[in-house]
Every structure is written in structure tokens, then in C-alpha cells.
Amino acid sequence: MSYFSELKGKRVLITGGSKGIGRDIALAFAKLGSRIVITGRDESVLAKTTEEIKAFQPDCSYLSADMQDVASVYHMVDEAVSRLGGIDILVNNAGINIAKPALEVTEGDWDRILDTNLKGTFFASQRAGNYMIPQQWGKIINIVSQMAFVGYIKRAAYCSSKGGAVQLTKALAIEWAPYNIKVNAVAPTFIETELTSKMLADEDFRKDVLGRIPLGKLAAPSDVTGAVLYLASDLANFVTGDTIRVDGGWTAI
Numbered sequence: 001m002s003y004f005s006e007l008k009g010k011r012v013l014i015t016g017g018s019k020g021i022g023r024d025i026a027l028a029f030a031k032l033g034s035r036i037v038i039t040g041r042d043e044s045v046l047a048k049t050t051e052e053i054k055a056f057q058p059d060c061s062y063l064s065a066d067m068q069d070v071a072s073v074y075h076m077v078d079e080a081v082s083r084l085g086g087i088d089i090l091v092n093n094a095g096i097n098i099a100k101p102a103l104e105v106t107e108g109d110w111d112r113i114l115d116t117n118l119k120g121t122f123f124a125s126q127r128a129g130n131y132m133i134p135q136q137w138g139k140i141i142n143i144v145s146q147m148a149f150v151g152y153i154k155r156a157a158y159c160s161s162k163g164g165a166v167q168l169t170k171a172l173a174i175e176w177a178p179y180n181i182k183v184n185a186v187a188p189t190f191i192e193t194e195l196t197s198k199m200l201a202d203e204d205f206r207k208d209v210l211g212r213i214p215l216g217k218l219a220a221p222s223d224v225t226g227a228v229l230y231l232a233s234d235l236a237n238f239v240t241g242d243t244i245r246v247d248g249g250w251t252a253i
Contacts, residue, residue, distance in 0.1 A: 006234050008033030011084035013077065015039045015067060015124060016094030018049040020193035021143060024221035025091055025228050030057035032229075037080040039065040039094070067094045067120030068112065077127035086135065089232050090128040092121040093143040095161075099199070102156040110157045117161035122168055125183070129172070133179045141231050142169050142185040143224070146247040149187065162187075166243050173241030182240040186227045189247035192218045214249035 012029050016022040017038025026038050030053045038053070039062065040046045046062040053060040061083055065076035081087050095117045098109045125140050132138030147155055148162040166185055173183040190196060190209050200206050200218070210216060227244045230236050245251055 004032050004229055004233050007232060010034045010088045011086050012036045012089045012091065013080040013087055014091040014093055015065070018042065018045045020195045021188070021191060021221045021224050022093040023049050024225045025093065026053055027056065028225045028229060030060060033057060035059040035084055037061055037063060037083055039063045039076055041066065068115040070123050073120055073123045074127050077124060081131055087128055087131050087138070089139045089141070090124060091141045091143065091228060092124055094120060095143065097155065097158045099154040101154055105157055113157040114161050118164045118168065121165055125172055129176060129181065132181050133176070136180050138181040139232055140172065140181065140183045141228055144185045144187045144243060146187050146189050146245060146250050149251045169243060170241045177240060182236070184231045184239060184241070185243040186224055186231070187243050187245045187247065188224045189213060189219050189250050191221055191224065193221060212250050213247070214252070217248065219246055219248060
């Protein structure tokens with residue numbers, strides 16, 4: 001048996017697909033022969049990543065999208081469906097954080113984080129659901145965070161957004177189960193990418209993070225990708241409403 005071979009030809013939309021975890025997920029789907037649309041905000045980075053993906057799967061393109069704007073999210077899903085001829089898998093990976101003490105968080109900070117991480121995830125899923133329900137099949141995978149389950153300093157809004165996304169995952173899984181749509185999430189710990197390099201360069205911060213992970217090291221993007229591929233594949237056809245924690249044991253303590 002060739003694991004994940006069923007992902008060949010699947011129509012996949014990945015938000016936040018140009019960097020870090022999203023890029024790694026997109027490359028993995030491409031290597032398996034999936035047809036892909038990635039989205040993000042920086043067109044130059046999107047174009048560069050798309051060229052990398054095309055080395056494995058020519059049927060790949062990108063879209064610029066603002067996850068904080070519902071009209072932009074709707075257009076993103078509609079355009080991806082138009083290009084792919086439908087949608088089988090949605091990976092909601094786009095997300096942001098503004099690390100600040102709770103007393104310093106502004107309304108603007110709160111809105112940016114919640115609108116991207118929670119509102120954007122919901123409305124992308126809602127729009128994709130409009131296409132998945134008639135075909136009686138689909139998979140939605142939300143990239144959340146271990147911070148959905150534990151608290152941490154300077155992350156009041158972020159923890160709130162990711163905790164909400166875990167509950168959203170459960171709610172959609174229950175509502176759309178009759179249509180054979182599986183909705184799950186993956187909750188990573190801190191990942192070493194170009195996006196987190198500055199944060200993790202702080203030795204005290206890095207030491208604190210590593211001290212909370214029983215496996216004693218940071219996760220790599222590929223660790224998250226493995227969980228995503230599992231949920232997207234036929235191996236997880238009886239899994240819905242669940243969150244896989246890729247956190248090295250942090251939340252097991």
C-alpha cells in the first residue's frame with residue numbers, strides 16, 4: 001500500500017501558503033500530485049513559492065488575499081474553485097500574532113489577531129462548505145496552536161483566537177458530518193521558521209520554551225505537515241472534530 005497516494009489529483013486550497021508551515025504543507029501536497037492554490041499577502045513571496053511548488057506539480061497557482069476581509073476571503077475561495085474546478089481540501093493556515101502584555105493590547109491589535117485567526121478561518125470554511133456540501137465530501141484542516149489549550153505570556157488575544165478556532169473546528173465537524181465533511185485541526189508548538197527566528201533569537205525566551213517541551217527541542221514545519229497529510233488522507237476518514245497536538249508533550253504536563 002502506498003500511503004497518501006489517494007491525494008494525487010486532489011484540489012487543495014492552502015491559506016498562508018507562501019512561508020513557513022504553509023509552504024512546507026504546499027510542497028508536500030505537490031510532491032503527492034495534488035493540485036494546489038496557495039494564498040497570502042505578499043505577491044513576490046507567493047510567486048517565488050509557487051515556482052518552487054511547480055517543480056513538483058505544474059498545476060499550482062497563487063492568490064493574494066486579506067483574511068481579515070470577508071469579501072476578500074469569499075473571492076479567494078471562489079477563484080480557487082474556479083481554477084481547480086472544485087475543492088476537496090481546505091487548509092486554514094493563515095495566522096498572525098502580536099506579542100504584547102495584556103495591559104498593552106489595543107483594540108486594533110485584538111481585531112487584527114481575531115479577524116485573521118478566527119473570523120478568516122470561519123468565513124473561508126463557510127465558503128468552502130458551500131462547495132463541499134453539494135459534492136457530499138470534503139476535508140477542512142485548521143492550523144491552530146498549543147496555545148488553544150494552555151496560557152502563555154503576551155498572548156492573551158492569540159490564545160483567545162486559537163481556543164476559538166478549536167471550538168469552531170468541533171462545531172463545524174458536528175454540523176457538516178451528515179455531508180461527509182471532516183473538520184479537524186493541528187495544534188503545533190513553537191516552530192523554527194524564518195517567521196519565528198527573531199523571537200527565538202532571544203536566549204531567555206528560547207530557554208523558557210525548550211524547558212516546557214518534554215522532547216527538548218522545537219518542532220520543524222515537516223512535523224506539522226505530517227499531521228496535516230494524515231488528516232487529509234483516507235487514513236483519517238473516521239476522524240472529525242479532533243485536534244492533533246504537535247507540541248512535543250508541552251500540553252501533556
